[in-house]
Amino acid sequence: MMRGVWLPLLALAALAIAPLAGFSASYEMTLMARAMILAMAAVSLSFLVGGAGLVSLGHAASVGVGAYAVAILDANGFTDAAQVLPVAIGAAAIFALLTGAIAIRTSGVHFIMITLAFGQMAFFTASSLSAYGGDDGYTLYSRTEVAGARLLENRLAFHYICLGLLAASWAVASMLLASRFGRVLRAARENAQRAEAVGFTPYPYRLVGYGIAGAMAGVAGVLLVNATEFVSPAMLSWQRSGELLFMVILGGVGRLWGAILGALVFVGLETWLAELTPHWKMIFGPLLVVSVIALRGGLAGLVAPRHG
Amino acid sequence: MTTQLLLVQALNGLQLGILLFLVAAGLTLVFGVMDFINLAHGVQYMLGAYLGASLAAATGSFWWGLVLALPAALLAGLLLEVLVFRHLYARDHLAQVLATFGVILFLNEGVKLVWGAAPLQVPIPALLQGGVEIMPGLQYPIYRIAVLVAGVATACGLWWLVERTRAGMLVRAGASNAPMVSALGVDIGRLFTLVFAFGAMLAGFAGVLAGPIFSVEPGMGDNVLILAFVVIVIGGIGSIRGAFIAALLVGLIDTLGKSLMPDLMRLFLDASAARQTGAALASMLVYIAMAAILAFRPAGLFPVRA
Numbered sequence: 017m018m019r020g021v022w023l024p025l026l027a028l029a030a031l032a033i034a035p036l037a038g039f040s041a042s043y044e045m046t047l048m049a050r051a052m053i054l055a056m057a058a059v060s061l062s063f064l065v066g067g068a069g070l071v072s073l074g075h076a077a078s079v080g081v082g083a084y085a086v087a088i089l090d091a092n093g094f095t096d097a098a099q100v101l102p103v104a105i106g107a108a109a110i111f112a113l114l115t116g117a118i119a120i121r122t123s124g125v126h127f128i129m130i131t132l133a134f135g136q137m138a139f140f141t142a143s144s145l146s147a148y149g150g151d152d153g154y155t156l157y158s159r160t161e162v163a164g165a166r167l168l169e170n171r172l173a174f175h176y177i178c179l180g181l182l183a184a185s186w187a188v189a190s191m192l193l194a195s196r197f198g199r200v201l202r203a204a205r206e207n208a209q210r211a212e213a214v215g216f217t218p219y220p221y222r223l224v225g226y227g228i229a230g231a232m233a234g235v236a237g238v239l240l241v242n243a244t245e246f247v248s249p250a251m252l253s254w255q256r257s258g259e260l261l262f263m264v265i266l267g268g269v270g271r272l273w274g275a276i277l278g279a280l281v282f283v284g285l286e287t288w289l290a291e292l293t294p295h296w297k298m299i300f301g302p303l304l305v306v307s308v309i310a311l312r313g314g315l316a317g318l319v320a321p322r323h324g
Numbered sequence: 325m326t327t328q329l330l331l332v333q334a335l336n337g338l339q340l341g342i343l344l345f346l347v348a349a350g351l352t353l354v355f356g357v358m359d360f361i362n363l364a365h366g367v368q369y370m371l372g373a374y375l376g377a378s379l380a381a382a383t384g385s386f387w388w389g390l391v392l393a394l395p396a397a398l399l400a401g402l403l404l405e406v407l408v409f410r411h412l413y414a415r416d417h418l419a420q421v422l423a424t425f426g427v428i429l430f431l432n433e434g435v436k437l438v439w440g441a442a443p444l445q446v447p448i449p450a451l452l453q454g455g456v457e458i459m460p461g462l463q464y465p466i467y468r469i470a471v472l473v474a475g476v477a478t479a480c481g482l483w484w485l486v487e488r489t490r491a492g493m494l495v496r497a498g499a500s501n502a503p504m505v506s507a508l509g510v511d512i513g514r515l516f517t518l519v520f521a522f523g524a525m526l527a528g529f530a531g532v533l534a535g536p537i538f539s540v541e542p543g544m545g546d547n548v549l550i551l552a553f554v555v556i557v558i559g560g561i562g563s564i565r566g567a568f569i570a571a572l573l574v575g576l577i578d579t580l581g582k583s584l585m586p587d588l589m590r591l592f593l594d595a596s597a598a599r600q601t602g603a604a605l606a607s608m609l610v611y612i613a614m615a616a617i618l619a620f621r622p623a624g625l626f627p628v629r630a
Contacts (some may be wrong), residue, residue: 070417118615122622125361125417129557130618133611136550140611144604146597254550258363258425265422295437301430308423309411 020316024186024273027280031179035172045171046243047287052178053239054278056185058263060232062275063189065264067198068225069205070120071259073128073314074135077115078230082251084109084142084235087247094172097162099227104238105231111138111224112230120222135254142249152190155212160242168242178239185232189272210308229255268314277315328462333583334576337460339468339537341575342475346530347548348555349566350523354629356499356562358413358516360383361420364404364427365527366549372397373540374435375444386449393523401524405517413516428546436542443539471533478529479568486564495519496540497626499562502536529559551578554614560624570625575608581606 031048039048057079064070085104094100115134122130148154159168167173192198204211204218211218241247250256259282267278283304291295311317351365375396380389412420423566445607448467455463486492497505506512526566531545555574559566570604593601617625 064419071421073421118619122618125561126557126618126622127356128361128417128421129553130615132550133554133614137611137615139383139610140604140607143607144601146600147623150600224366255546258422261418262422262425266416269418285408295433297429297433298437301426301428304429305408305423308415308426309408 020271021273022291024276028179028183032176036174040171042171045174045175047283049175049178049239049243051280051283052175052182053243054237054260054263054283055276056178056182056239057233057236058234058260058267058275058279059182059189059272060186060229062245062264062267062269062272063193063232064226064229065261066269066271066274067189067193067205068201068222070121070222070226071128071261072131072229073225073254074115074131074133074138074260075229075233075251075252075260076256077135077138077262078108078112078233079237079240080138080247080249081111081230083241083247083251084145084148084237085234086160086238086241087148087156090156090158091154095158095161096164097160100160101235101238105234107230108234108237109227110163112233115228116223116226116230120219120226128198132254132257135252135257139249139252139254142252149248151249153246153250156245156247159245160238166247174243178243181235181239185235186272186276188231192225193272197221197224203263262304266311266314268316271314271316274314274316281315328459328581329583330440331459332462332464333467333580335464337471337576337579338479338572339475339575340579341486341572342472342479342554343530343534344541344548344551344575345479345571346475346533347527348552348559348571349479349564350519350526352556352559352562352564352567353495353519354523355556357495357502357519358498359502360409360413361417361422361424362409363421363549364431365523366545366547367428367431368397368401368404368527369531369534370435370540370542370545371400371431372531373442373446373535373544374439374531375400375528376532376535377444377540378439380446380535385446386447391534392527397400397528397531400527400528401521402517404524405520409520410517432542432546439542441542443541446535446537446540448536467536469488474533478526479550479565480514482526482564491518551610554610556624558575558614558617558624560626560628562628563624563626566626567623573613577609577613578606583611 031052033050035045057075061072061075064075066073082104085107086100089095089100089103115131119127119130119134133174158280159166164166183236193202198220200211200216200218204216204221208218240251263278263282264275265278266281267274267276287301347365347369351362354360354365372393376389376393379392379396380386381391383389394440404427408423412423452467452470456469458464459581463523486495494510496504497514498515553576555570556567558573559570582603585606586599589598589602589605
């Protein structure tokens with residue numbers, strides 16, 4: 017479990033040093049913030065996919081619910097983190113629990129499709145919020161304040177908050193998976209019937225796991241909307257969910273830190289290719305196909321191949 | 325809401341349903357027989373529309389465009405199968421979702437590169453221009469009726485192919501138990517390729533038909549793909565009959581919802597808010613229907629596998 021773990025630690029350390037080592041231009045800081053926030057969302061999805069075996073194609077919706085909670089509170093004059101965070105996390109968790117309660121009753125392909133359907137519902141709900149921009153999206157009046165201070169407007173502070181929360185979500189997800197709760201989740205992933213035979217009902221465990229992943233995605237949503245000071249229904253589209261899944265796969269399913277690597281590589285690749293050509297997706301698409309076909313264990317599989 | 329408008333919207337809904345069925349038929353067979361999630365099925369619909377549009381423009385005739393686009397769509401499907409999909413049959417659904425997502429990115433962008441980002445207009449063929457009076461004082465475009473007829477005819481042909489021919493029997497057998505069919509000495513790999521190419525051609529056919537009605541633009545396949553997935557999940561994966569019924573259901577719910585919901589919302593909201601909220605709610609209706617059906621019948625309306 018711990019092999020190769022030096023790589024994500026190295027990546028986090030590099031992110032910690034980067035602003036001090038000269039990478040502090042606004043463009044670079046924006047890019048790093050985006051990478052760290054997406055990494056957080058990807059870790060929460062990896063917890064679901066790799067940990068609980070629940071392949072969700074609607075995870076971007078949870079991120080979006082968190083982001084829209086911030087936007088709606090902002091429009092009504094609530095910008096303090098003490099109010100915004102609990103509401104956003106709660107909203108994302110409740111969304112995940114409600115949709116999960118139905119989705120987890122199904123399995124396999126049906127689960128993928130029903131999470132996609134719920135994601136689409138959230139997407140269309142967001143486009144119907146005419147008071148908050150509808151299709152065009154909503155621009156924040158101000159970033160979330162921490163105890164009255166405009167902390168998040170300081171680029172450096174925002175950078176370290178993102179980094180800290182990313183590390184925290186990795187730690188929390190790892191601890192959860194290693195706990196008794198996580199062991200039941202993993203057992204049910206490997207073989208639900210055997211898990212039932214030894215006396216566990218997978219459903220409540222999976223549902224709670226789904227809710228926790230949703231809440232973590234909600235935190236990523238809060239950061240994402242603060243990073244861009246803008247939210248639009250596009251944040252919830254199924255293509256975003258597909259990209260999050262790609263980060264998880266690229267990094268390697270079954271290792272939470274794989275998702276961090278996957279997200280960093282994804283954002284880096286996307287930015288680099290977009291600079292090369294406006295038609296970068298023509299390179300990106302085949303790269304995705306090749307990485308899925310050839311790179312079975314993901315990037316994590318390269319540095320720490322599994323045995324047995 | 326008058327009866328006339330309701331009738332027109334119902335016809336539009338059926339016609340959307342028929343197009344969805346043409347896309348979903350290939351998808352449900354590929355899904356049912358090979359247990360393979362092909363997100364790239366929607367771009368095959370888009371490719372069909374583009375091929376039809378540009379071949380029609382090149383030959384000066386919609387009909388030549390249609391005739392030439394079908395084998396071209398078939399070839400494109402075969403090419404994708406050999407290059408990408410073949411390597412994914414043995415992999416899990418997650419890998420299939422992602423690799424085919426990559427194909428979508430590539431083809432959506434490729435279409436932009438070749439044909440530009442602006443939508444193409446496809447003229448309605450001269451033979452099918454104008455409208456007919458379906459009720460006193462109510463004209464309905466002939467072309468849309470022709471699409472309905474062509475779709476129903478294709479559905480009948482497909483039914484005959486699947487229910488009454490040897491190839492269809494193998495496909496049905498494959499959908500209920502592929503390893504068993506293979507064990508009985510059928511070259512399942514060749515059957516997969518055949519089903520695949522045929523499905524791609526059907527999606528392409530739907531794309532050509534849709535050309536003169538909807539605008540032909542990059543990404544046009546994405547929405548159709550998601551709706552087609554809803555159709556096959558509601559209908560029961562692998563079931564042609566289920567796909568047909570679910571496609572008409574989804575087409576009707578979507579179209580009628582979009583025309584009725586804004587009016588319904590006006591009872592509670594002011595005009596502009598009602599339009600926006602109504603449209604969004606209407607878009608959600610099919611997903612609500614799908615979630616409801618899956619919650620009570622997790623295997624869809626007409627499950628193939630026991």
